[in-house]
Amino acid sequence: MQNTEIAALALMAAFISPALAQDSGVSFSHKNWELACDNTNTCRAAGYANEDEPSVSNGSVLVTRIAGPGTAPVGEVTLADYESSDSAPVTKLTLWINGKAAGVLKPAGEGFWHLSTSQTLALIGAIKGSGKVEFKGGPAPFVLSGDGATATLLKMDDVQGRIGTPGALSKKGDKPESSVPAAIPAPVIQAVKVDKAQERPLTAPEIAVLTPKLLATLQPDDCDRMQSPQDNEGASEEGITLTPLGNGHALIAAVCWRAAYNEGYGYWVIDSALQQAPVLVTNSGSGYDEGTISMGQKGRGLGDCWATASWVWDGTAFRQSNEATTGMCRLIHAGGTWDLPTFVADVKPAR
Template sequence: MLRWSAYAVLALAGSAAHAADPASVSFQHNDWELACDNTRTCRAAGYQPDDQDENPVSVLLTRHAGPNQPVYGEVQFGTYGDNAPDVPATVTLKINGRAASTIKRDKNRNFHLTSAQVAALLAVLNKTTTVEFVAGETTWTLSTKGASAVLLKMDEFQGRLNTPGALARKGTQPEDKVLPPLALPVIVAAAVPKALDKAALAALDRKAITAELRKAIKLEDCDELATIGSAENPLDIAPLSNGKLVVSATCWRAAYNTGSAFAVINAQAPYAPVIVTTLANDYADGVIGASQKGRGLGDCWSSEDWTWDGARFVHTHATWTGMCRLIAPGGAWDLPSLVTTVKAVPGQNAADKGK
């Protein structure tokens, strides 16, 4: 079975795969990409040209929803690998060969753009322009290919088209027509026991669970469907609350990723499995997690979480670290499509769980 890239998985997570989630968008064109989450915050990231691995660089532009919102900018210079050039504390921004301004590293070793620098970039990203960051003999080149389409998509998602604050298609529509931010969803996580007691574990009919689980999982989502419940692919079972259990087994293996099927079942037969996902690879304390590489080098990742609320696993987080462009081990940015606030049961703290 062909496994999708992490980017494709994340894009799906923001659309049809989680239709109950508030609207979000993931979009990519040439050397730029966009991720807008369910609060309507948008993040656009651009990179060096696709055919240029030397001196990787990325710019992140972040804008919250609502009228008259500013755009915040950051820069990351490639640190992946032993041959990455050292980045000094001061770098010069050049546009079409002319020095525009100086960017200074802050105490946390991050490069943040001033509002004037963001404005200078936005003024040229819709054009065929040379944008460079220079320090001594080293030059990092930012591609503008795809920026226009990405900024247009950002404006569209946030309802800014044809307003004075639009980034790609300005107009005279009033700013108060811009879509407002959406509230961050709050999920109350239910406490779960640490483990099943021996008697409950012994009472489980694993053959019946296996048979029901295989029927519930789609073959196209699970290469290892026929091996689920076998000695080489045993079931992992953990207690939830309210008479439910979570069961998992490996579903597929790829060159550098694996995925397991996770399902909620009844604690007694009939087990009636409800599939949560076939993309995850971790479970702990009421949270199912998925973490997948975009490619073997590990310079881009996707991750998702599902949190038990006492009745079901709620999709609580989905993010992507940006294109696989050798910016940094583990990826360049946090580009979420789904964000929530997860709270513990009132009066329940971590130390109380499982007691």
């Protein structure tokens, strides 16, 4: 990932800062590997090919491990199709380690395969050292880079409290496996059905009264199209809308910022009479539908990497239900490579 792409995704992560968010997980990257651990301490490590080797196929490996003692890492692999959509599909993929075949992989949907536990552990053992890991079956082998793997797997062990235990992926030891902390339960959100109502533009008098209250919830540069309309062409003509939520609550929406290939909306909860102080949910939303605010922002214009988030209405507030990226910007799949959450929740559907 180029520095500009890292900065873009880091900026998106900064936007995902709702007033009612709970603690998120951990993100880490080093060279050709990255890690995302969510708030339950499930960790996902993704590895990629070296970008300076054009003679090999592109792809990525994902190693997922649930928190808690005795859990095994689970491996997946995908081959890139971003620049080769007209190529014949790969029907058989084989893992090779240090020049020796290590078994055929199990298909898991178009362009994706599962590794067995033994294959996953063999792959991890190779990439931590100087071993060569290849996946053969496509027009050219996908060679997995080991650059950054050791640091990333060590970070995974650290987050999950496995360092020094027999089950550690990096630094094994004789500490009992029972010392590994259990998984943290995901927060539960009971979604509430919202009124079926159309959004409406606020009137000029309503905007005059409400705008200072909205601005008071913002940090500098959070919402420059509202905070500095004089510096943003057309910002002063952009309206602010209200959507009823039911039970005396309403949702306010306004354009906060626009960039080359992204834009962010601010969303606030307020009482229907517009008398109380509004509560900011996010300043980078992408849309609202039937009780859910969603966010999807590209890491770059090619659309091969994204940051996403969502918030669900529980009757009194929008609770964060997800926060994730799709991994590094590596031209693997349009729309992103993996789902790498740093925050998850158990959302109970509205009754």
